[in-house]
Amino acid sequence: MTGPRIEETGSEETTRVETASLRTLVQYAGASGDFYEMHYDIPFAQARGHRELAVHGLLKTAWLGRLVEEWFAGRGAITVLDVSYRGMDFRDEPVTCGGRVTGRDGARVALEVWTASADGTRTTIGTAEVELTEGPV
Amino acid sequence: MTDTDDTGTVTGSFEALQAAVGWTAEQRVDVVERRHLRDYRRAIGADEDGTDVPVTITACFLTEPPTMPEALAYGMGWINGGDRFEVHRPLQLGDEVTSQLTFTGAQEKVGRTGTLALLTFVTEFRLPDGTLAVRHVGTRVRR
Numbered sequence: 692m693t694g695p696r697i698e699e700t701g702s703e704e705t706t707r708v709e710t711a712s713l714r715t716l717v718q719y720a721g722a723s724g725d726f727y728e729m730h731y732d733i734p735f736a737q738a739r740g741h742r743e744l745a746v747h748g749l750l751k752t753a754w755l756g757r758l759v760e761e762w763f764a765g766r767g768a769i770t771v772l773d774v775s776y777r778g779m780d781f782r783d784e785p786v787t788c789g790g791r792v793t794g795r796d797g798a799r800v801a802l803e804v805w806t807a808s809a810d811g812t813r814t815t816i817g818t819a820e821v822e823l824t825e826g827p828v
Numbered sequence: 829m830t831d832t833d834d835t836g837t838v839t840g841s842f843e844a845l846q847a848a849v850g851w852t853a854e855q856r857v858d859v860v861e862r863r864h865l866r867d868y869r870r871a872i873g874a875d876e877d878g879t880d881v882p883v884t885i886t887a888c889f890l891t892e893p894p895t896m897p898e899a900l901a902y903g904m905g906w907i908n909g910g911d912r913f914e915v916h917r918p919l920q921l922g923d924e925v926t927s928q929l930t931f932t933g934a935q936e937k938v939g940r941t942g943t944l945a946l947l948t949f950v951t952e953f954r955l956p957d958g959t960l961a962v963r964h965v966g967t968r969v970r971r
Contacts (some may be wrong), residue, residue: 709873718871722864723894727906739905740941746876748908749887753872756913761874768918775910775967776925817910 704791705762709754711716711782713747719750743781751780751815755804760817762790767800767823774817775812778808790819798823840901844935845945848898853929858889861928863943882920886953886962887911889927893966894949898932902970903947909946909967925953925961944971 711719716730727744728735736744752774759769780786787807794801799822806815859883868888870876893906919925933948946969953962 707864715871715873718867719945720870722871723892724890725895729905749884749892749911750872752911752913753882753884753887757872757874760883768915769913770915771911771913772883777909795888808934 699785702828704789705758706787706789707754707758707771708785709785710785711750711780713744713782715750716744716746721754723747723749726735726750729791739780741779743784744821746780746782746786748774748776748815751776751786751788751806754786755790755806755815755817757820759790759804761824762820765824766822767798767820770799770801770817770822771820772804772817773819774804774815776815778807778812778814780806780814793818829834833965840898840903842934842936842945844898845936845947848931849933851890851896851898851931853928854930855947856889856891857924857926860885860919860921860925862921864888864918867922880919881923884911884913885919886908886913886925886927886951886964887913889925889950889953890964891929894929894931894947896947897931898948899931899945899947899970903943904971907969907971909969911967912965913960914965916963917955917959919953920962923961924956926956927951927953938959939971941942942971944969 720726741805789805791803793803802819803818804817805813866876878915932950935946949966951964
């Protein structure tokens with residue numbers, strides 16, 4: 692992953708693949724305090740029509756936040772992260788997390804962010820704003 | 829309107845949800861603690877020894893899923909519809925934040941799998957001097 696050349700908005704993007712194991716889901720439940728059974732109790736999830744344990748939406752958002760924070764590390768900070776969940780992702784399945792610079796207004800950089808399941812379906816869509824603390828590199 | 833689940837059982841009403849707008853959860857006080865930060869960073873795949881506080885850390889200070897009775901009475905379960913984090917002052921290790929979740933709106937829709945309710949919850953996280961640090965808007969779905 693390299694730093695964005697933000698003067699070329701629209702052409703810079705970064706992606707990373709994350710996979711949540713049962714251990715990941717339990718770790719996230721413990722750290723976040725979200726113990727909704729759909730994320731670790733397979734009979735509970737299946738009784739609600741899900742084929743597998745669902746990845747927490749907020750874990751996917753955390754992955755996106757980390758992606759952007761590490762992308763802009765030392766050069767800026769997220770001021771807004773806004774996502775909408777359009778589909779579920781499930782344990783042990785790869786989730787591609789992506790970010791793309793879409794514009795700049797002064798020190799503020801606008802990004803599109805998303806997650807996609809293995810078949811390419813975008814399961815999370817959203818935007819982020821980064822306030823630069825340094826000029827573009 | 830009154831909703832029914834897949835077995836025909838009558839569940840909570842949308843009118844009850846609308847009437848509950850303004851409901852607040854109990855106020856809570858949380859501290860960004862080193863051990864908790866390590867656990868959270870590990871859970872999201874970050875270097876657990878790092879001290880930068882992820883933008884989404886306040887997710888840990890939300891009461892999820894919300895405990896609002898009118899929501900629990902509607903439909904069979906929760907789905908997360910969306911999350912928005914507005915950062916006014918980035919949190920740091922050792923920060924104490926006070927917050928209170930407020931139910932701000934409900935919308936009922938008919939989807940492919942039946943009737944569902946979109947619920948909006950807003951939580952402001954303030955520092956001890958009253959400074960707004962983070963505002964979170966969560967869209968939660970009951971169906």
